[in-house]
Each structure stands twice: as structure tokens, then as C-alpha cells.
Amino acid sequence: MKQREKILNQFILDTLNNEECKNLQIVTKQDISKLVKKFEESEITHLSIDPDFEYIKDPVDLFIVMDDIDLSQSQIGTIKNLLSQKIIIFSRPKDGIKESNMIKLGFQVELEDSSNKLLCFSYNLKTYNNKRSWNNSEGWANPENFDKYRW
Known part of the structure; x- marks a missing residue:
């Protein structure tokens, strides 16, 4: 396993442990079987791996986009607004994103x-x-006058 893969896999596993995710969606065309084997030790109940973003409709706890997938800003916005509250997007420096x-x-x-x-x-x-x-009302000007005077 390359150093790059080790760093990437460890980052994903650390995130899974810290965020306590049950449902995971990964968008990639790569072979990530080594990473998936490590998921057996985690608390993931549902894992979905798709090579194409367009067919994903179900919301998940954590959404991961690997560096072989190019997304537009509107697709990233769709992920944020509809599919997940926690998102990780990998990219190569000076490439795409x-x-x-x-x-x-x-x-x-x-x-x-x-x-x-x-x-x-x-x-x-x-x-x-x-x-x-x-x-909040405590930090505004003259908080001592709240509920005493009608402005």
C-alpha cells in the first residue's frame, strides 16, 4: 500500500470513529476494497459505493467523494443541501477543485x-x-431594560 493510500485510509477511519457515522456513501471508480475491509471494525450499518453521483438519492450520515470524481459546485451544493450534513471531498492539489x-x-x-x-x-x-x-438578548445594548419598557 502506498503512503498516499495509508494517509487517505487513516483519515477516513479517524473521521468515522470521531463522527460515529452509521450510514456511509462513497463516490469513486477506484478499487477501495482494502479500505472497506477496515470498515468491518467500525459501527457502519450501511455502506454504499457508487461510481456516479447522479443516481444517489438517499441521505446518509457521511458522504465521501474520492479524488477520481470531478464535481461541479452545483453538485456539491446538492450533496450539502439534500444528501448529507457531513461531507469529505478528496482532491489532488492543483487539480479540478x-x-x-x-x-x-x-x-x-x-x-x-x-x-x-x-x-x-x-x-x-x-x-x-x-x-x-x-x-441573544443578553448581549444587546441595555439588556437590563428588556421586558421593562416598550420601545
């Missing part, structure tokens, strides 16, 4: 390894927009 476009879509760079030509973006709705402590 531009980092600025992914950041505009709310993704973060999770892994960047130029020596192994590996770039990983992730999106998690639960951590994307954390609730701010100042964005």
Missing part, C-alpha cells in the same frame, strides 16, 4: 499533503456555524 471555491461553499481544508498529492476538504453542518454567545 479550487480551494477558494470550496471555502466559498463552507468547506475547510482538513488535510494538505503536497508530497503525496493529497488535498482534503470537509464540511460538517454541526460545526459550520456555531451559536454565538453575543447573538
Whole structure:
């Protein structure tokens, strides 16, 4: 197994353990049988591997797109809005997916390894927009006057 595959597989397994995912969708044309064998140790109850994005309709806990699949921004938006709240997209640096476009879509760079030509973006709705402590009635001007005066 190449160093690149080891890094990629370990990243996916760590994410599965941290996020406690039961349903997993992987979009790839690659042979990922070595990775799938490692899933037996995890708590995954449903695994679906498809070579084409167009036929996927069911929502899942974690959606993974491998680096052999090219997605448009609208397809990535469809995944975010309809198919999963947790997404991992792998890409090769300087290939296909531009980092600025992914950041505009709310993704973060999770892994960047130029020596192994590996770039990983992730999106998690639960951590994307954390609730701010100042964005409530307590943090506004004159909180002592709330419920006392009619403005």
C-alpha cells in the first residue's frame, strides 16, 4: 500500500470513529476494497459505493467523494443541501477543485499533503456555524431594560 493510500485510509477511519457515522456513501471508480475491509471494525450499518453521483438519492450520515470524481459546485451544493450534513471531498492539489471555491461553499481544508498529492476538504453542518454567545438578548445594548419598557 502506498503512503498516499495509508494517509487517505487513516483519515477516513479517524473521521468515522470521531463522527460515529452509521450510514456511509462513497463516490469513486477506484478499487477501495482494502479500505472497506477496515470498515468491518467500525459501527457502519450501511455502506454504499457508487461510481456516479447522479443516481444517489438517499441521505446518509457521511458522504465521501474520492479524488477520481470531478464535481461541479452545483453538485456539491446538492450533496450539502439534500444528501448529507457531513461531507469529505478528496482532491489532488492543483487539480479540478479550487480551494477558494470550496471555502466559498463552507468547506475547510482538513488535510494538505503536497508530497503525496493529497488535498482534503470537509464540511460538517454541526460545526459550520456555531451559536454565538453575543447573538441573544443578553448581549444587546441595555439588556437590563428588556421586558421593562416598550420601545
